[in-house]
């Protein structure tokens with residue numbers, strides 16, 4: 001399994017993780033997971049940032065005399081140590097005693113827990129049920145929930161052979177959740193095309 | 195339940211016993227496959243319901259969907275929306291409960307509605323058979339439901355216990371349906387028929403679209419049908435084997451007959467009064483002849499003066515009576531008593547069709563039908579009363595078929611005519627009517643309400659539809675069903691002879707197979723056979 005980072009901040013509804021690689025963030029909407037002794041926690045990537053390691057100090061532009069962007073990093077190898085990539089994941093479910101639940105875990109993740117990107121089989125298993133959509137629809141985030149829902153469904157659909165059928169089923173679920181909010185439904189469905 | 199794969203249509207979401215239930219269609223069931231008049235079953239928690247689709251509509255969860263329609267050319271959008279944000283609804287009228295174990299309990303009228311979210315399925319053939327029964331010695335196959343091959347059967351023994359009606363606008367299949375029903379009665383009931391056949395289509399042969407000839411009763415059941423004719427020449431030209439030529443004598447026409455013809459003969463109210471006065475003066479048997487013999491002059495003027503009949507009134511009446519006199523089947527004195535002859539046949543269990551030949555105008559029809567019926571009815575009444583008192587056999591139940599029924603049964607005349615009487619009294623004297631009309635709105639509402647079973651083809655005037663459905667439960671729902679019938683060979687049947695209203699595609703009539711399908715046995719033959727069997731059993 002792809003270990004991509006470590007929890008650096010956690011709450012019941014969300015976790016923040018730092019990536020082991022600069023720019024090694026999982027795609028928006030992808031399913032990630034972390035675990036402690038008794039619980040596996042699932043999250044959907046809802047935001048990512050790359051910033052300077054020291055808060056308050058912003059990087060300065062360095063490429064004026066360089067021939068390419070890569071060259072900047074080659075000439076300044078310390079850069080990869082001064083910058084870091086982080087991402088946030090919205091908690092959408094958990095697994096306890098081998099059973100999947102599509103609602104919030106009883107406790108937040110522990111700091112320094114490892115974070116993994118879920119492989120397709122696990123994504124497929126998780127997306128058999130759409131209970132998590134309700135969490136996404138009601139989340140208060142910096143990015144629009146429409147964007148996040150669409151991104152998550154796009155990501156998940158890749159794990160399914162019958163991609164269209166999966167999206168239709170998910171769409172119907174959403175249509176029920178968003179009944180009376182057709183504009184939002186339309187905006188999500190419009191973002192499912194790839 | 196059953197092995198057939200039942201097609202799930204949707205779930206019940208709301209409703210009431212009086213108004214019927216709303217069914218939300220599943221996304222997988224297309225509204226366009228639904229049709230009013232189809233049957234569904236509803237799987238309630240405790241029992242199964244049997245009902246009919248009476249309306250189909252489209253719904254939204256968000257009003258904006260109708261204001262700014264989504265782009266449904268996008269297949270994902272179209273599929274997602276179908277059955278969720280946009281959906282079809284069915285209005286279903288539950289009519290019967292058919293029990294969870296159908297074999298233990300026959301269909302019962304509904305007294306409640308299925309609970310929320312009960313599953314609604316398209317009715318299977320078995321369900322329909324369970325409700326409408328199979329063809330047997332009492333039940334006659336009249337047609338099939340709209341989307342199935344199951345036979346819908348009418349209980350004819352039940353049907354003939356009351357007067358019935360066949361309605362529909364011109365060309366919708368009334369005549370074909372009537373012919374089928376007559377055959378049904380001939381085969382499956384103990385009733386005999388007397389048909390006043392205005393257009394010569396029930397006795398020997400009729401025509402179908404494109405001038406194709408179709409056989410009528412006598413060709414199919416020669417031993418149980420007699421054709422009487424008013425127009426021998428026309429019958430001969432059409433190569434009809436007739437049994438009797440009917441002549442009507444002036445002496446048989448009574449004042450009531452003229453009263454009924456008031457509209458068709460353009461008579462004034464005063465003229466009708468004059469008729470009664472003249473009849474009193476000249477006697478019931480002679481009055482027409484004597485009146486027509488009156489010559490202009492002193493004597494006549496004096497007579498009219500004495501009877502208090504105005505000259506203009508007399509002129510008006512004269513013109514009317516002249517019209518009658520010109521009817522070629524009228525003779526001063528009837529040579530043979532037609533009524534007795536008809537009764538003779540009816541007593542032998544032979545059905546009588548009276549053809550009018552070329553005399554298709556309503557004057558002749560009203561006059562003859564009314565006159566004969568009045569007298570046949572009187573004889574039936576006497577005999578039935580006698581039978582009650584003296585234990586003599588009652589005459590065969592008689593069904594009299596009349597067309598253009600509104601001419602006999604409109605509110606103005608229905609209380610005075612014999613037909614009104616028969617319709618109202620529900621087989622008191624073993625006589626009932628089969629009325630055929632394209633304008634049921636013209637028939638007295640009281641008479642309409644007495645009809646036991648109504649078979650109606652397409653009607654499009656509001657007045658006609660209202661009059662046919664008056665007093666029926668689920669009227670508004672049936673209204674939309676009735677207005678959506680196809681223009682031919684489809685009928686809505688409701689009333690006594692069926693457990694619930696049904697729409698049928700009328701059984702095909704006119705092809706060689708269709709004749710064969712009757713099996714060509716009549717009740718009379720069955721009886722003969724039974725008698726013969728008994729004889730054989732006991733030996734000679």
Ligand SMILES: Nc1ncnc2c1ncn2[C@@H]1O[C@H](COP(=O)(O)OP(=O)(O)OP(=O)(O)O)[C@@H](O)[C@H]1O
Pocket residue numbers: 362363364365366367368369370371401402403632682683700701702703704
């Ligand atoms: N059961 C049937 N089988 C075959 N054809 C039928 C049937 N019912 C109706 N039709 C077709 O429809 C045509 C019209 O039917 P029909 O003559 O019975 O109409 P109607 O209602 O009696 O019309 P009108 O009011 O003019 O007398 C027939 O000529 C025939 O072609």
Ligand SMILES: [Mg+2]
Pocket residue numbers: 368369370
């Ligand atoms: Mg006709």
